[in-house]
Amino acid sequence: MSFISLGPLDIGIAALLLVINALLSVVLRLGLAKQMLIAASRMVVQLLLLGLVLKALFDLASPLVTAAMGLIMILFAGREVMARQSRKLTGWWAYGLGTTSMLIAGTVVTLFALTTQVRPDPWYEARVAIPLLGMILGNTMTGIAIGLDRLMTGTARERSAIEARLALGHSSTQAMSGVVREALRSGLIPIINSMSAVGLVSIPGMMTGQILAGVEPMEAVKYQLLIMFLIAGGTTLGVLGAVLGGGRRLTDHRHRLRLDRLTAAKD
Amino acid sequence: MLNIQDLSRPGIEPFSLDLKEGECTSLSGSSGAGKTLLLRAIADLDPNQGSVVLDQKNRDDFTAPEWRISVGYLASDSGWWRDDVGLHFPDHEQAAALLPSLGIEPDALNWQVARLSTGERQRLALARLLLISPSVMLLDEPTSGLDPDAVTLVEDLLKQRLAEGVSILLVTHTAEQAKRLASRHLSIKAGLVSEQAI
Numbered sequence: 067m068s069f070i071s072l073g074p075l076d077i078g079i080a081a082l083l084l085v086i087n088a089l090l091s092v093v094l095r096l097g098l099a100k101q102m103l104i105a106a107s108r109m110v111v112q113l114l115l116l117g118l119v120l121k122a123l124f125d126l127a128s129p130l131v132t133a134a135m136g137l138i139m140i141l142f143a144g145r146e147v148m149a150r151q152s153r154k155l156t157g158w159w160a161y162g163l164g165t166t167s168m169l170i171a172g173t174v175v176t177l178f179a180l181t182t183q184v185r186p187d188p189w190y191e192a193r194v195a196i197p198l199l200g201m202i203l204g205n206t207m208t209g210i211a212i213g214l215d216r217l218m219t220g221t222a223r224e225r226s227a228i229e230a231r232l233a234l235g236h237s238s239t240q241a242m243s244g245v246v247r248e249a250l251r252s253g254l255i256p257i258i259n260s261m262s263a264v265g266l267v268s269i270p271g272m273m274t275g276q277i278l279a280g281v282e283p284m285e286a287v288k289y290q291l292l293i294m295f296l297i298a299g300g301t302t303l304g305v306l307g308a309v310l311g312g313g314r315r316l317t318d319h320r321h322r323l324r325l326d327r328l329t330a331a332k333d
Numbered sequence: 334m335l336n337i338q339d340l341s342r343p344g345i346e347p348f349s350l351d352l353k354e355g356e357c358t359s360l361s362g363s364s365g366a367g368k369t370l371l372l373r374a375i376a377d378l379d380p381n382q383g384s385v386v387l388d389q390k391n392r393d394d395f396t397a398p399e400w401r402i403s404v405g406y407l408a409s410d411s412g413w414w415r416d417d418v419g420l421h422f423p424d425h426e427q428a429a430a431l432l433p434s435l436g437i438e439p440d441a442l443n444w445q446v447a448r449l450s451t452g453e454r455q456r457l458a459l460a461r462l463l464l465i466s467p468s469v470m471l472l473d474e475p476t477s478g479l480d481p482d483a484v485t486l487v488e489d490l491l492k493q494r495l496a497e498g499v500s501i502l503l504v505t506h507t508a509e510q511a512k513r514l515a516s517r518h519l520s521i522k523a524g525l526v527s528e529q530a531i
Contacts, residue, residue, distance in 0.1 A: 230412030230458070233376060234465060235402035244414055320377055321397035 069280045081106075123192045132192040136176075136199050140169050143207040150211040153218040154329045155315055163311050164210050171304035172203050179296050198296065201272065205257060205297040206304040213253025213305045217312045218328060220245035228323050238317035246313045253305035257298050264294065334500050335375075335404065335469045340383035342374045346525040347383065350502075352469065357491070357501040359511035361529070362521035368504045369409065371521065372471040375502070376406035387469065405467030409474045409504075411458035413446045421446075421461055431460050436486045452479045459487065469500045477506065488513060 084106055091098040123135055144165030154160035176199045180186065186194040221228065224245050231241035264270055269277075272293060276286040318324050335352040345367050352358055362368050374381040377392065377400055385392040392400055415421060419442040422428040429439035435456045441449075449457065459475055475491075476484045491514060495501060505511050511518055520529040 224412075224414070226408065226410050226412035227414040228412070229378060229408065230461075231414055232378060232397075233401055233406045233408065234461060235398040237398055241414075318380075319397075321401075322378055322380070 070278075120192075120196065123196065127188075127192065129188075129190040132190055132195055135192070135196060136172075137169075139196075139199060139203055140165065140172055143168050143203050146207055147211045147214065151215050151218060153215075153222060153331050155218070155312065156327050156329055159315055159327070160329070163315065164214060164308055167210055167304045167308035167311065168203060168206055170307060171206050171300045172199055174303065175202050175296050175300040178299075179292070183292060198293075201293055202296055202300040205260075206300045208256055209253040209301040209305045210308045212256065213249045213309045214312055216252040217245060217249035217309050217316075219331070220248055221313075221316050221323070222325060222328060222331070225323065225325060232321055232323060238321040238323075239313075241321075241323070242313045242317060246309060249309045249312075250305060253309060254302060257301045261294060261298065264290075334388060336384075336386040337375065338384040338386075340371075340374055340381060340385060342370065342379055342381040344370050344524050345374060345381075348526050350519075350526075352500045352502060354500060355495050355498045356517070357495055357503055357515040358517040358519060359503045359505055359515035360519045360521060360526070361505060361508070361511065366521045367524040368521055369473055370524075371526070372406055372473055372502065372504060375471055376401055376404060378406065402465050403467055404469045404471065405462045405465060406471040407459055407462050407473055407475055409477065411454045413454070416445055416447070418442055418444045418446055418449065418457065421457075422464065424464065427464055428460065431463060432457075434486065434490055435460055436483050452483060455479065456483065456487065463490070463494070467499070469502070470494070471502050473504045474506065475503070476510065484510075 084102065088099045088102055090096075091102065119135075123131060144161055147164035147168070148154065148161050151160070155163060176195060179198055180189050180195055184194055184198070221242070228241045228245070232238065270290050273286045273290045276289060277283060281289075315327060316324055334354045334356075335350075337348060337350045337352075339347040339349060341347045348371060350358070360368055360371070370379070373379050375385060377385075377397055387395075387400075387403055395403065413421065419425060422442060425442055428442060432439050432441060437453060437456055437460075441453070441457065446454070455475065455478065459472075462470065472491075476487050479487065488510070491501060491503075495514075501514070503511070503515060518529045519526050521527075
């Protein structure tokens with residue numbers, strides 16, 4: 067395996083491109099120079115910190131610390147899901163529903179991969195577990211955010227249709243089936259699209275990384291396939307849990323539509 | 334038939350009513366007085382307190398779908414969940430037999446909801462409700478926006494159901510309609526219902 071290590075100077079030369087960008091912005095008065103500088107600095111600091119955290123994590127090799135790191139990642143993803151909703155469930159549910167779905171989907175799929183396919187030694191090795199969880203979470207988060215957003219806005223918009231069905235003696239599951247199906251579709255379409263476009267439009271980031279790191283293309287492909295299957299599984303599980311859970315929360319045991327459990331739309 | 338004791342919810346003061354078989358009671362009041370809230374509470378579409386009994390059977394002893402099939406509610410704005418009119422009617426034969434009495438041709442079952450006029454939607458929504466044969470009907474302005482001929486058709490159909498023993502609680506803005514259909518008249522103001530002489 068040939069691996070070309072990069073020195074600080076190599077990175078510095080690449081960063082020169084950014085200086086050209088900034089100069090252009092000044093000359094053309096785009097007003098982007100400052101923003102670009104801040105974004106680039108953030109990127110450098112965040113990634114360096116990530117490197118330090120990961121290194122410490124890998125050296126510690128403690129299952130407990132690894133699990134804690136995983137949990138922190140899930141909690142951040144939960145915040146992200148909540149922030150992307152234009153209408154939220156009231157109270158704890160706004161944060162809890164998406165986060166719980168990701169916790170379950172992320173944990174189940176990561177553990178599944180660790181114990182049956184990748185099988186590192188020990189099985190909880192952070193070097194494998196954390197990147198796997200990260201890839202699964204990133205995609206599950208997008209799916210859940212879209213699915214929940216569609217469910218909440220769809221339910222509010224279709225109120226009179228849903229209540230017409232309830233008034234005719236349909237169960238809440240029947241009455242909600244239209245918006246629930248639409249929300250599930252929306253949440254799952256990104257992963258279906260990325261499965262069908264992968265390899266044609268671009269080489270996936272993870273595969274690029276592995277190939278640059280000297281891995282044989284076919285080996286990198288196998289890893290990419292594994293990851294895509296895991297992502298698809300995690301997204302499906304997470305979106306299903308979040309949307310069905312949200313649908314239940316928006317109705318009650320007397321088959322009523324409970325829009326009072328939804329906050330008003332932003333803007 | 335339908336006995337309501339101290340029914341309340343936010344916006345509605347405790348409300349009691351005894352609706353007899355084949356009886357129509359009208360309910361009037363200005364916008365925002367709570368007419369719709371009251372009907373929705375009886376249909377159990379919003380959380381509410383109080384006792385509602387149909388033919389000696391408590392509302393809590395019905396499942397919610399069973400309750401709403403027995404005590405049918407017609408909203409003032411009709412809701413549609415599919416593009417085709419026909420998909421809202423489980424039994425096309427029965428529907429086709431009923432529609433002419435509402436002034437709508439049976440072919441409407443093959444139409445798209447999008448091409449229906451407001452008045453057609455309103456009458457088709459009423460037809461949907463009539464076809465599940467509730468023993469009590471809670472009607473929220475069933476004829477607002479209909480032309481005079483259609484109003485007569487709807488009223489005739491309601492009279493026929495009353496004669497068959499169905500009870501109706503009718504929200505209406507027109508005193509004439511209340512007089513034509515109802516034997517008792519209620520009015521609601523700021524959530525408080527009182528008996529009214531017309």
